[in-house]
Amino acid sequence: MKAEHHLHIHYTIYQNLTELPEKAAHLMKEAIAARQKAYAPYSHFKVGAAVLLKNGHIFIGSNQENAAYPSGLCAERVAIYQASTQYPDEEIEMIAISGTAEIPTAHPVSPCGSCRQSLSEYETKQQKLIPVYFMGAEGNIIQTDSIKDLLPFLFDGSLM
Ligand code: THU
Numbered sequence: 001m002k003a004e005h006h007l008h009i010h011y012t013i014y015q016n017l018t019e020l021p022e023k024a025a026h027l028m029k030e031a032i033a034a035r036q037k038a039y040a041p042y043s044h045f046k047v048g049a050a051v052l053l054k055n056g057h058i059f060i061g062s063n064q065e066n067a068a069y070p071s072g073l074c075a076e077r078v079a080i081y082q083a084s085t086q087y088p089d090e091e092i093e094m095i096a097i098s099g100t101a102e103i104p105t106a107h108p109v110s111p112c113g114s115c116r117q118s119l120s121e122y123e124t125k126q127q128k129l130i131p132v133y134f135m136g137a138e139g140n141i142i143q144t145d146s147i148k149d150l151l152p153f154l155f156d157g158s159l160m
Contacts, residue, residue, distance in 0.1 A: 009144065009149040009150075009152075010149065011142055011144045011149065012143045013140050013141070013142055013143075014141040014142075014143065016141070017029070020141060023093075024094060024096065024131075024143070027050045027052050027094060028050070028096040028098065028141065030048075030050035030058055030060055031048040031050040031075075031096040031097055031098045032048055032137075033048065033060070034049065034060035034061060035048025035075070035098045035099065035100070035137075036048070037062050038062035038063045038075065039062065039064050039065055041065060042072075043065065044101065045100070045101050046062065046063065046099065046100060047062065047063045047074060047076075047098070047099035047109065048060065048061070048062050048097070048098050048099070049062075049074075049076040049080075049095065049096065049097045049098075050095070050096045050097075051079045051080050051082075051083045051092060051095050052094050052096075053083060053090045053091065054091040054093050055087065057083075057090075059080070059082045059086065061074075061075045061077070061078030061079030061080070061082060062078065063075045074111070074112060074114065074115050075097065076095070076097060076111050076115040076118070077114075077115055080092070080118065080119060084122065091128060092122055092130050093130070094130060094132070095130060095132050095133070095147075096134070097110075097111060097133070098135050098136070098137065099134075099136065100136050104137035104138055105138075105139075106136050106137070106138050106139030106140065107136045107139075108134050108139075108140055108141065108142045109134055109136055110134050111132070111134065116150050116151040116154070117154065117155065120147045120154045120156065121156075121157075123147045123148065124156045124158075129145055129146040129147075129148075130146065131144065131146070132149075132150065
């Protein structure tokens with residue numbers, strides 16, 4: 001017999017940076033600063049990401065584009081790969097992302113599918129949820145408690 005299911009995700013919308021918990025606000029400011037230094041001469045869409053580790057270290061990333069388009073990399077992966085390179089065994093506490101086109105957007109910019117998959121790898125690895133905060137250039141910030149909330153039915157390699 002077929003069975004229909006529903007998936008529910010829980011997320012929080014904060015009105016602005018001042019409403020965020022202190023650590024998250026600080027991390028988002030790092031993401032915003034990283035965004036401003038993005039190398040995005042082709043899309044003119046700049047993204048910044050910041051990863052906070054349990055040991056207190058913060059790793060930032062910005063999107064790095066390339067004339068051969070697919071050779072570029074998103075901000076989130078630049079940040080998380082750097083974090084995991086420097087501290088492969090350290091727990092990731094949270095991630096903040098800010099993205100915008102040249103005209104500042106207030107629309108929260110969520111990580112792309114490839115980044116969700118990449119980020120989820122570390123959540124699976126550490127077996128502890130990683131909250132994700134994301135925003136545009138200004139305005140609301142959305143927070144999910146887990147990367148998995150953004151990627152239902154993710155591929156986690158457990159079947160390999
Ligand atoms: N981009 C990111 O850095 N992160 C995302 O999650 C979405 C897209 C970048 C890639 C490219 O440089 C530009 O934004 C436009 O797609």
